[in-house]
Amino acid sequence: MPSIFSRIVAGELPAYKVAEDEHHLAFLDITPLVEGHTLVIPKKEVDYIFDLPPAELAALHQFAQRVAKGVQAAVPCRRIGVAVIGLEVPHAHIHLIPMNHVSDMNFANPKIKVADERMQEVAAAITAKVPQTEAAATPAGGLNAKGARETTEKNAAAATPSATANDAVLQQLQQLTQGLVYMSESDAPLEPVSYPAPAGGLTDAALAQLAGVPAGTTVEKQELTHFLRNHTADKGVLGNPELANRFKALQMYLKQELNGVQVYRFGSGPQVPVLVLGEAEGGKLAGFKTVLTET
Known part of the structure; x- marks a missing residue:
């Protein structure tokens, strides 16, 4: 049975997407620790992140780096915390969490509720700040x-x-x-x-x-x-x-x-x-x- 993340990739479930390329997707966590909490996944369903081939693991982290820069530019914070838990959803993913204190990274904290309209605003703000790669900004048949x-x-x-x-x-x-x-x-x-x-x-x-x-x-x-x-x-x-x-x-x-x-x-x-x-x-x-x- 496909994971919930694979169903998002397939378009079967909605998500507040912030960035995407051929092999990766980033979207807001719907049960965030803080506003702007973002998940970064490979589109290929792999249960355990460290089962990814080295080149794919490196590519995932490079994509996450771009997304993290967008999150930090859009959401007021001191740093973007990075976490890999791997127990909740059987699909490799990286948590990017805006943080001002170490306690912001505590997954035992109560999850916050963010209204749909605000989630859309945050997603759009992050999307606007994610650095673009040369390839992503080159339209087929158009100007590079x-x-x-x-x-x-x-x-x-x-x-x-x-x-x-x-x-x-x-x-x-x-x-x-x-x-x-x-x-x-x-x-x-x-x-x-x-x-x-x-x-x-x-x-x-x-x-x-x-x-x-x-x-x-x-x-x-x-x-x-x-x-x-x-x-x-x-x-x-x-x-x-x-x-x-x-x-x-x-x-x-x-x-x-x-x-x-x-x-x-x-x-x-x-x-x-x-x-x-x-x-x-x-x-x-x-x-x-x-x-x-x-x-």
């Missing part, structure tokens, strides 16, 4: 991570005159969009943007100016969840769950940190400029721009 990153940084610098070192929202968006591309009939990098709010309000003319399109260009509004629906599906448009999780983290950040987030499409095909904007603190507009190809 280095190329997409260089294009994003170049265009963002040119398109966002208000970008400064103290623009925390833009810095976060740069991290969340790094290496991500929007896939339609072609692919285009997501370019983080930050603008001062237009003096006359966000009219169609002001939007056209921000997008760099001719005045009078038709502006169509769309809901963010609908616009990203294919990219936030379980395996995304590229069959890469890790990239799908990154799009989910970006979507959650935009909705939680910005007010009135809206997708704006300009004109009709074959190349449709797109701006995704919401209001940040101080009245700034922030989000990302990309291009949708429709022929």
Whole structure:
């Protein structure tokens, strides 16, 4: 009979996933010792962790290292404790536990209860902070991570005159969009943007100016969840769950940190400029721009 973790891997049971690659999965413990308590598993079902072949054991710990960095960046703590118990579920797993005191690692402590909405928030926050590997950020048939990153940084610098070192929202968006591309009939990098709010309000003319399109260009509004629906599906448009999780983290950040987030499409095909904007603190507009190809 498959273990409960194997059923999560197979998609038979839900989980608050925070990171995934071809051979490993990380998700929040539903009976945590502390908020952010994360489990890291190999997708292959092996009862005892030290029965894994040396190369697979090393790969599991390397994956856990990346996840631990994400947990520590997302959850306030002094250290990430690491534990392997191996008695509760017959499927090898590593516990990553945010800790401020040694006692936080005591498995005899009562488990805490975290609401579903908060679990989703924590999972998304960790996902956004897990360092990406070069391979994970390379979409099939698209730009590689280095190329997409260089294009994003170049265009963002040119398109966002208000970008400064103290623009925390833009810095976060740069991290969340790094290496991500929007896939339609072609692919285009997501370019983080930050603008001062237009003096006359966000009219169609002001939007056209921000997008760099001719005045009078038709502006169509769309809901963010609908616009990203294919990219936030379980395996995304590229069959890469890790990239799908990154799009989910970006979507959650935009909705939680910005007010009135809206997708704006300009004109009709074959190349449709797109701006995704919401209001940040101080009245700034922030989000990302990309291009949708429709022929």
